[in-house]
Amino acid sequence: MTMKKAPIIALSIVLSATSLFAQPVSPQLFSIKAGGTYFYPAEESMKNIYGNGSGWGGEINIKLWRFIDLWMFGNSFEKAGSLPYTREPTKISLITYGGGIKFRFTAGRLSFYLGGGPAACYYKENNAIGQARGTDPGFVGQLGLYVRIIGGLILDVAADYASIKAKPKTIEADLGGARAAVRIGYVY
Amino acid sequence: MKNNKTRLRAKSGAFLAGVGAIACAAFAYVLMGMKWPVGSNVGYSVNANSAKVAGELAAVQSAAGSWSAINPSGFRLTYQGSTSVTSESCNGQNTICWENQGASSTLATTYTWYSGGTILENDIVFNEAQNWSTSGGDYDVETVALHEMGHVVGLDHSNSGIMTPYYSGIRRSVDSDARAGFVAMYGGSVGGDGPARDLPPSVKLTSPAPGTAVSGIVTVAATATDDIGVQRVEFFSNETLMTRDTSAPYQYAWDTSTLFNGSFTLKAIAYDTIGQTAQAQIAVIVLPHAPRNFSGIKKNNSSTLLEQYINVLSWEEHEKNKDIRGYRLYQRDGSDWILLAEFDAQTFVFLHKNVDKRKTYTYIVKAVDAGDRDGDGAGLDIQ
Numbered sequence: 136m137t138m139k140k141a142p143i144i145a146l147s148i149v150l151s152a153t154s155l156f157a158q159p160v161s162p163q164l165f166s167i168k169a170g171g172t173y174f175y176p177a178e179e180s181m182k183n184i185y186g187n188g189s190g191w192g193g194e195i196n197i198k199l200w201r202f203i204d205l206w207m208f209g210n211s212f213e214k215a216g217s218l219p220y221t222r223e224p225t226k227i228s229l230i231t232y233g234g235g236i237k238f239r240f241t242a243g244r245l246s247f248y249l250g251g252g253p254a255a256c257y258y259k260e261n262n263a264i265g266q267a268r269g270t271d272p273g274f275v276g277q278l279g280l281y282v283r284i285i286g287g288l289i290l291d292v293a294a295d296y297a298s299i300k301a302k303p304k305t306i307e308a309d310l311g312g313a314r315a316a317v318r319i320g321y322v323y
Numbered sequence: 324m325k326n327n328k329t330r331l332r333a334k335s336g337a338f339l340a341g342v343g344a345i346a347c348a349a350f351a352y353v354l355m356g357m358k359w360p361v362g363s364n365v366g367y368s369v370n371a372n373s374a375k376v377a378g379e380l381a382a383v384q385s386a387a388g389s390w391s392a393i394n395p396s397g398f399r400l401t402y403q404g405s406t407s408v409t410s411e412s413c414n415g416q417n418t419i420c421w422e423n424q425g426a427s428s429t430l431a432t433t434y435t436w437y438s439g440g441t442i443l444e445n446d447i448v449f450n451e452a453q454n455w456s457t458s459g460g461d462y463d464v465e466t467v468a469l470h471e472m473g474h475v476v477g478l479d480h481s482n483s484g485i486m487t488p489y490y491s492g493i494r495r496s497v498d499s500d501a502r503a504g505f506v507a508m509y510g511g512s513v514g515g516d517g518p519a520r521d522l523p524p525s526v527k528l529t530s531p532a533p534g535t536a537v538s539g540i541v542t543v544a545a546t547a548t549d550d551i552g553v554q555r556v557e558f559f560s561n562e563t564l565m566t567r568d569t570s571a572p573y574q575y576a577w578d579t580s581t582l583f584n585g586s587f588t589l590k591a592i593a594y595d596t597i598g599q600t601a602q603a604q605i606a607v608i609v610l611p612h613a614p615r616n617f618s619g620i621k622k623n624n625s626s627t628l629l630e631q632y633i634n635v636l637s638w639e640e641h642e643k644n645k646d647i648r649g650y651r652l653y654q655r656d657g658s659d660w661i662l663l664a665e666f667d668a669q670t671f672v673f674l675h676k677n678v679d680k681r682k683t684y685t686y687i688v689k690a691v692d693a694g695d696r697d698g699d700g701a702g703l704d705i706q
């Protein structure tokens with residue numbers, strides 16, 4: 136089996152599995168999802184001081200027209216670390232939120248989606264140096280898929296990437312990064 | 324080598340009434356026919372342990388000074404310290420000692436060893452059995468020493484002045500007759516019957532000032548004066564001889580960097596040409612030495628959103644520092660030094676936080692002694 140064939144086979148398995156629960160697909164007007172996330176910071180210093188970490192998040196999608204949804208989301212990330220030389224404790228909290236347009240394609244029980252739009256991040260960092268807090272804008276892009284489990288209940292997996300530049304004092308940092316999410320939701 | 328004995332006998336009433344007339348008419352000195360080479364600086368040692376009365380050493384030195392003062396460049400006697408020798412002996416050392424020679428009329432004897440016309444050694448033995456004095460009564464030590472030293476220079480007994488063979492009272496200067504004999508052998512001015520006393524030298528430490536706190540290389544200087552001449556000045560640090568200086572300006576570079584910090588006594592002893600001394604001393608304080616291995620580096624201690632640069636400074640104690648109370652760290656601010664932090668004696672690291680990452684910082688760290696005095700500083704720049 137070549138490496139090129141592997142994704143095709145994997146997709147076939149997923150499609151075969153979902154077909155076991157094949158039901159008539161009702162048009163989606165609204166969906167809500169919530170679950171855990173895993174965040175990979177883009178900023179080098181944030182990687183060094185805090186590293187990767189888990190968080191929480193959720194989103195709402197509202198059908199605008201045919202396969203186009205209005206999308207709104209929010210994620211939180213909070214982690215402690217230590218300053219690079221003195222090893223004094225430091226803590227950062229990020230609440231990233233935003234929205235945009237999402238394109239959704241449904242095939243049986245599976246729906247694939249791809250979207251993007253503006254985002255913002257409320258941030259707060261506390262340590263011996265002082266405190267930095269504020270909100271700065273950026274953008275976010277997301278792709279994912281969900282499968283209807285039973286009725287309107289869905290299992291959703293997604294990945295997004297955000298870029299949000301913040302400069303509360305003298306340092307500018309990108310508070311975005313890549314985020315993986317596994318969520319449970321409901322579609323109406 | 325022959326041994327020639329000359330004796331000064333106790334006063335027996337044989338005082339020569341016509342001495343003055345003889346001295347005016349013609350010099351009546353008598354030469355022994357042997358002398359020291361012209362220009363000799365003859366060292367002598369004194370056995371003070373056998374001394375009879377207080378002040379005998381000073382009296383002997385004074386007598387030596389009287390002869391040396393006539394023409395120091397032609398001949399002089401220089402005190403070289405004490406000896407344990409108790410009687411005459413041809414041992415290469417010119418000795419003055421006291422020995423019990425019984426209740427004879429002999430007061431003192433000078434023993435001369437010579438070769439041809441050159442004297443090789445003299446020993447003077449005082450008769451311990453006599454009643455000696457340095458303050459007027461009995462037999463005056465200085466008078467007898469002056470007579471015996473006349474033999475040392477090469478004069479024999481004469482019928483006038485100090486070289487008469489009989490004691491006739493205190494006489495502590497070289498008379499013109501004996502002086503003429505000396506000048507005939509060693510040169511100089513005959514002059515009159517003057518005092519010809521060589522006064523002790525004087526010395527004063529002029530640097531550093533008393534009580535001064537010093538460090539590094541310190542110039543220790545003294546002024547020394549003498550009516551005849553200063554032979555040398557010795558400098559001591561806590562009774563340890565540091566150097567001898569034989570010419571003015573009398574000074575030396577005292578290296579305190581190899582010493583423990585603390586109090587030191589500096590002393591200068593001046594010697595004149597006949598070994599008379601004077602001393603001066605002061606106390607100074609050697610400051611703590613600069614701490615060892617003072618080093619520093621700028622470190623980035625920034626978090627994701629908050630910037631902080633730190634100058635990390637460290638140093639080590641100096642192995643020659645003692646009783647250190649702590650350390651003080653100074654930072655240059657323009658032309659001033661501001662005290663940045665103070666530490667106990669066990670702290671050797673400091674983090675200077677929130678420094679400007681583009682600025683150069685200059686520091687000095689100093690050890691502080693028990694008297695709260697800053698020592699020498701170790702400095703560095705951090706860019």
